[in-house]
Amino acid sequence: MNQSSMANCVCSLLIMALYNMLLPSVIVTSMTHSSNSSTINEERQALLQSGWWNDYLNISDHCAWDAITCNEAGSVIIILGWKIPPSEELRRLQNLNMTAFPNLEVLYLYGMSLRGSIPKEISTLTKLTDLYLSNNHLQGSIPVELGSLTQLVLLSLYNNSLTGSIPSTLSQLVNLRYLLLSFNQLEGAIPAELGNLTQLIGFYLSNNSITGSIPSSLGQLQNLTILLLDSNRIQGPIPEEFGNLKSLHILYLSNNLLTSTIPPTLGRLENLTHLFLDSNQIEGHIPLELANLSNLDTLHLSQNKISGLIPPKLFQMGKMHSLYLSSNLLSGSIPIENLKCPSIATVDLSYNLLNGSIPSQIGCVNNLDLSHNFLKGEVPSLLGKNSILDRLDLSYNNLTGKLYKELATLTYINLSYNSFDFSQDLDLKAHIPDYCSFPRDSLISHNPPNFTSCDPSPQTNSPTSKAKPITVIVLPIIGIILGVILLALYFARCFSKTKFEGGLAKNGDLFSVWNYDGKVAFEDIIEATEDFHIKYCIGTGAYGSVYRVQLPTGKIVAVKKLHQMEAQNPSFDKSFRNEVKMLTEICHRNIVKLHGFCLHNRCMFLVYQYMESGSLFYALNNDVEAQELNWSKRVNIIKGMANALSYMHHDCTPPIIHRDVTSSNVLLNSHLQAFVSDFGTARLLDPDSSNQTLVVGTYGYIAPELAYTLTVSEKCDVFSFGVVALETLMGRHPGEFISSLSNSSTQNILLKDLLDSRLPLPVFPKDAQDIMLVVALALACLCFQPKSRPSMQQVAQELCASKLPPPLPFYKISIAQLMTPDILLSFI
Numbered sequence: 001m002n003q004s005s006m007a008n009c010v011c012s013l014l015i016m017a018l019y020n021m022l023l024p025s026v027i028v029t030s031m032t033h034s035s036n037s038s039t040i041n042e043e044r045q046a047l048l049q050s051g052w053w054n055d056y057l058n059i060s061d062h063c064a065w066d067a068i069t070c071n072e073a074g075s076v077i078i079i080l081g082w083k084i085p086p087s088e089e090l091r092r093l094q095n096l097n098m099t100a101f102p103n104l105e106v107l108y109l110y111g112m113s114l115r116g117s118i119p120k121e122i123s124t125l126t127k128l129t130d131l132y133l134s135n136n137h138l139q140g141s142i143p144v145e146l147g148s149l150t151q152l153v154l155l156s157l158y159n160n161s162l163t164g165s166i167p168s169t170l171s172q173l174v175n176l177r178y179l180l181l182s183f184n185q186l187e188g189a190i191p192a193e194l195g196n197l198t199q200l201i202g203f204y205l206s207n208n209s210i211t212g213s214i215p216s217s218l219g220q221l222q223n224l225t226i227l228l229l230d231s232n233r234i235q236g237p238i239p240e241e242f243g244n245l246k247s248l249h250i251l252y253l254s255n256n257l258l259t260s261t262i263p264p265t266l267g268r269l270e271n272l273t274h275l276f277l278d279s280n281q282i283e284g285h286i287p288l289e290l291a292n293l294s295n296l297d298t299l300h301l302s303q304n305k306i307s308g309l310i311p312p313k314l315f316q317m318g319k320m321h322s323l324y325l326s327s328n329l330l331s332g333s334i335p336i337e338n339l340k341c342p343s344i345a346t347v348d349l350s351y352n353l354l355n356g357s358i359p360s361q362i363g364c365v366n367n368l369d370l371s372h373n374f375l376k377g378e379v380p381s382l383l384g385k386n387s388i389l390d391r392l393d394l395s396y397n398n399l400t401g402k403l404y405k406e407l408a409t410l411t412y413i414n415l416s417y418n419s420f421d422f423s424q425d426l427d428l429k430a431h432i433p434d435y436c437s438f439p440r441d442s443l444i445s446h447n448p449p450n451f452t453s454c455d456p457s458p459q460t461n462s463p464t465s466k467a468k469p470i471t472v473i474v475l476p477i478i479g480i481i482l483g484v485i486l487l488a489l490y491f492a493r494c495f496s497k498t499k500f501e502g503g504l505a506k507n508g509d510l511f512s513v514w515n516y517d518g519k520v521a522f523e524d525i526i527e528a529t530e531d532f533h534i535k536y537c538i539g540t541g542a543y544g545s546v547y548r549v550q551l552p553t554g555k556i557v558a559v560k561k562l563h564q565m566e567a568q569n570p571s572f573d574k575s576f577r578n579e580v581k582m583l584t585e586i587c588h589r590n591i592v593k594l595h596g597f598c599l600h601n602r603c604m605f606l607v608y609q610y611m612e613s614g615s616l617f618y619a620l621n622n623d624v625e626a627q628e629l630n631w632s633k634r635v636n637i638i639k640g641m642a643n644a645l646s647y648m649h650h651d652c653t654p655p656i657i658h659r660d661v662t663s664s665n666v667l668l669n670s671h672l673q674a675f676v677s678d679f680g681t682a683r684l685l686d687p688d689s690s691n692q693t694l695v696v697g698t699y700g701y702i703a704p705e706l707a708y709t710l711t712v713s714e715k716c717d718v719f720s721f722g723v724v725a726l727e728t729l730m731g732r733h734p735g736e737f738i739s740s741l742s743n744s745s746t747q748n749i750l751l752k753d754l755l756d757s758r759l760p761l762p763v764f765p766k767d768a769q770d771i772m773l774v775v776a777l778a779l780a781c782l783c784f785q786p787k788s789r790p791s792m793q794q795v796a797q798e799l800c801a802s803k804l805p806p807p808l809p810f811y812k813i814s815i816a817q818l819m820t821p822d823i824l825l826s827f828i
C-alpha cells in the first residue's frame, strides 16, 4: 500500500476491529519505529520466500501489495492472507518466517488451507495484537510460547485440527479480549489461570474434547459477554460463581457431561439473552430465580434430568421467545395461567411427566409441543381471544372428550395416541380439508412446505386415512380457483360434505373457497370488523386497506379490502382478479398465504394469513423492533425474500413479476420470517402480450429502465430486491447512497459505517460474512444495466449455499471492494 492509503488503513484499524469491537483503544500504530534497511530487506525476503503473494511480484515495493501494510519507516505491521496458495507445498504455515517481522501487529491468515504446527518462534512477534489463524488445517498443540505475546487482543485458532491441552501460559495475555479456540480437538481441562484474563469479552471453546470441570475462577471475568463451552466432555457442576459474570449475554454449555443443579445465582445475569444447558445430566429443580432474567430470549434445558414443577413465571418473562424443557423429569401441571397474550413463540414440554389437564390459555403460544406426557381431560373448547396458536402437538397423552373444529384452523396438529372418542364426535373429522391438504410427507415434518406446488385440482384422500388412533394433520391452505364454474362445482362439493346450510343464500355473492369448515363467511368478516371500522385498520396499500380480523373461532386473519370506488373501476377489478389468480397459483413458504376472497357488490376483499409482526418497513422504523431484528434475523429476511422472488421468476409458468417489491410489502410473522405480499401490481409475463406497461411500483424502489423504456422484466424485481436488501441492513432507505454509488467518495465508505447503527457490529463471524455477501449481491442487483444484474435464482442460490465471501477482515471492507467484479466473481 502506498503511504496515503496506509494512513487510511491504520485509521480504520483504530476505529473498528476484526468482526468485533475489540481493537479501538489497543492498536496504536507507532509511526516512529526506526527500522533500518537490513530489517526491511529481511521482511521482503520473508514475504517472497513464503510464496503466498506471487501475484504481486511485478510490484517491487512490497509495502504497496494489497495484503501488506507498512509503517512510515517501511517496516511491515499488517499481513493479511486469505487466498489458498496454489500448490500443496505452499500451504504450510512454516513458509512464513515468523522471526523476520519485529514490528508486526496483525497477522491474519484465514482459510488458506495451511497445514503444519504453530511454530514456537511466533513468540518473537512481540508487538502482535491480532493473531488470526482460523479455518486452516493446523495440527499439533498450542505452543506455550504464545503466552509471551502480551500485546495480544485477539487470538483466534478457531476451526483447525489442534490437539493437546490449552496452555496455562495464555493467562499471561492480560490484554486479551477474544479467545477463539472452537472446532479443534483440544483435550484436558480448562486452566484455572484463565480466570486472570479479566479483559476477556468472548471465550469460544465449542466442539473440542475438553474434560475436567469448569474452573470457578472463570466467574471473575466481569467483562465476559459470550461464553461458549458446548459440545465437549466437561463434567461437574456449573460454578455458582457464574452469577458474577454480569456482562454475559450468551452462555452455551450444551452437550457436555455436567451434573448437579442449576445454580440460582444465574438469575443475577440481567443481560443474559441465551441460556443453553441442554444435553447434560443436570438434576434438581428449575430455580425460580431464572425468572429474574428479564432479557432472556431462549432457555434451553432439554435432555437433562431436571425434576419438580415448572415455575409459572417462566411463561411471563417479557422477552422470552423460546422455551425448551423437553426430555426431563418435570411433573405437575402445565402452569400456563393468567398469561398476557401473546406470550412465548415456542414452548416444548414434550417427554416429561406432566399431568393434569390442558390449560385454556394455550392459544397464547404460537408453537406448543405437549406430546409424550400424562395429560388427561378434554382439549379446551376455545383457543381464546387473540389466539396465536399455529402448531400443536398433543400426541401420546391420555386426552379424552370432544374435539372442536377450530383446531382444524391450525397449520399443524397432532392428536394421535390419545383416548379421544371419535365415534361420538365427527365434528373435527368433518372439517379436515382433505380436498386441499398437502401430501402427508410434507406435513409430518415440522417444516412448512417450501416449494411444494399447489395442485390446482381438488383431491380427495382415500378413506383409509380414518384408521385409529387417528393422526390429524391439517394445513389450511387453499389453492384452487379455476373460474366461476369450477367454483360453483367446488362449493357444491364442499357444502355437501360439511352439511352447511343457508350461508350461501344468506350472504349473496359469496365466492369464497376459503370455507373449508363451511362457515366462516362474508358476514363474519363484516361483523368482526364492525363493517370495516377504522379501528381495525392496520395499514393502507396502493389498492386498498388492510384490516386485522378476529373470527368467531378465535383465528386472526388479515383482510385487504379494496375501496368501494376502486372496486367499481374495471382496471382495479382486473388487478384484483390478477392478484387472486396469481396468489392461488403460488405456494411458497415465503409468500403470504391467501386463505380466500370475497366478491360482493358492496365490496371486494382478500383474506390472508395474518402476520403478527407487521411489515419490514414498520419493523425497521421502530427502534424497539429494529433492535429485535438482529443481524442473523435480517439476513434470514433477505434470504426469504430472495427465495420467494426466485420462485416467482423461475418456478412458475409463466413467470410472475411482482413489480412492487418494497419493505412495506414484506411482512413478518411472529418468528420474524419474511413473507412477500401485495401482488396488486403483479403481472404474468405472458410471452404473447406486450411487456410494455404503465409505470407502476413505488418511488425509490423502481428500476431505472422502467422510467424510460417502460419494459418490464424480472430484472426490475431484482433491482427492487437490491434496494430492500440494503434497506434491511442499513435500517433506512438507501436512496442517496444508491444515487451516489458511482462517486468514489461513496465507494470509499466502509461497510461497517453503512450498517444500521442501532445494532452493535456483528459478533459472530458467520453474521459478518453473511452481511458482506448480502451487500455484495445487493450492489450487483443495483447495476444500472438490467443485463448486468444477477437473476433472483442466482441470488437465492448464493445466499442459500452460504458460500463464504473472501474473508477480508470486516473492519477493512469498503463498498468499493464489494463492488469489484473480482470479489463478486469469486462467489457468483
Ligand SMILES: *[C@@H]1O[C@H](CO)[C@@H](O)[C@H](O)[C@H]1NC(C)=O
Pocket: 036, 037, 038, 039
Ligand atoms: C540494523 O539493525 C540490525 C538489527 O535490527 C543490526 O544488527 C544492524 O547492525 C543495523 N544496521 C545498521 C546499519 O544500523
Ligand SMILES: *[C@@H]1O[C@H](CO)[C@@H](O)[C@H](O)[C@H]1NC(C)=O
Pocket: 055, 058, 059
Ligand atoms: C502486475 O501484474 C498484474 C497482472 O498480473 C497487472 O494487473 C498489474 O497491472 C501489474 N502491475 C504493475 C505495476 O505492473
Ligand SMILES: *[C@@H]1O[C@H](CO)[C@@H](O)[C@H](O)[C@H]1NC(C)=O
Pocket: 042, 043, 046, 097, 098, 099, 100
Ligand atoms: C528468518 O529470518 C531471520 C531474520 O531475518 C533470518 O535470520 C533467518 O535466517 C530466516 N530463516 C529462514 C529459514 O529463512
Ligand SMILES: *[C@@H]1O[C@H](CO)[C@@H](O)[C@H](O)[C@H]1NC(C)=O
Pocket: 111, 113, 135, 136, 137, 159, 183
Ligand atoms: C472450517 O473451515 C473449513 C475450511 O477449512 C470450512 O469449510 C468450514 O466451513 C469451517 N467450519 C466452521 C465450523 O467454521
Ligand SMILES: *[C@@H]1O[C@H](CO)[C@@H](O)[C@H](O)[C@H]1NC(C)=O
Pocket: 171, 192, 193, 194, 195, 196, 217
Ligand atoms: C492467576 O490465577 C491463578 C489461579 O486462578 C492464581 O493462583 C494466580 O495468582 C493468578 N495470577 C495472577 C498473576 O494474577
Ligand SMILES: *[C@@H]1O[C@H](CO)[C@@H](O)[C@H](O)[C@H]1NC(C)=O
Pocket: 198, 199, 222, 223
Ligand atoms: C471491562 O472493560 C472496561 C472497558 O473496556 C474496562 O475499563 C474494565 O477495566 C474492564 N473490566 C475489567 C474487570 O477488566
Ligand SMILES: *[C@@H]1O[C@H](CO)[C@@H](O)[C@H](O)[C@H]1NC(C)=O
Pocket: 183, 207, 231, 255
Ligand atoms: C459440534 O458438535 C455437535 C455435537 O457433537 C455436533 O452436532 C456439531 O455438528 C458439531 N459442529 C461442527 C461444525 O462440527
Ligand SMILES: *[C@@H]1O[C@H](CO)[C@@H](O)[C@H](O)[C@H]1NC(C)=O
Pocket: 246, 247, 270, 271
Ligand atoms: C446490561 O446491558 C445494558 C445495556 O446494554 C448496559 O447498559 C448495562 O451496563 C449492562 N449491565 C451489565 C451488568 O453489564
Ligand SMILES: *[C@@H]1O[C@H](CO)[C@@H](O)[C@H](O)[C@H]1NC(C)=O
Pocket: 267, 288, 289, 291, 292
Ligand atoms: C429474584 O428471584 C427471587 C426468587 O424468585 C426473588 O425473591 C428476588 O426478589 C428476585 N430478585 C430480583 C433482583 O428481582
Ligand SMILES: *[C@@H]1O[C@H](CO)[C@@H](O)[C@H](O)[C@H]1NC(C)=O
Pocket: 331, 332, 333, 355, 356, 357
Ligand atoms: C400429578 O402428579 C403428582 C405427582 O407427580 C400428583 O401428586 C398429583 O396429584 C397429580 N395430579 C393430577 C391432577 O393427577
Ligand SMILES: *[C@@H]1O[C@H](CO)[C@@H](O)[C@H](O)[C@H]1NC(C)=O
Pocket: 398, 419
Ligand atoms: C386413560 O384414561 C382413562 C379414563 O380416564 C383410563 O381408564 C385409562 O386407564 C387411562 N390410560 C392411561 C394409559 O393412563
Ligand SMILES: *[C@@H]1O[C@H](CO)[C@@H](O)[C@H](O)[C@H]1NC(C)=O
Pocket: 447, 450, 451
Ligand atoms: C424443500 O424442503 C425439503 C426438506 O427440507 C428439501 O428436501 C427440498 O430440497 C426443499 N425443496 C426446495 C426446492 O428447496
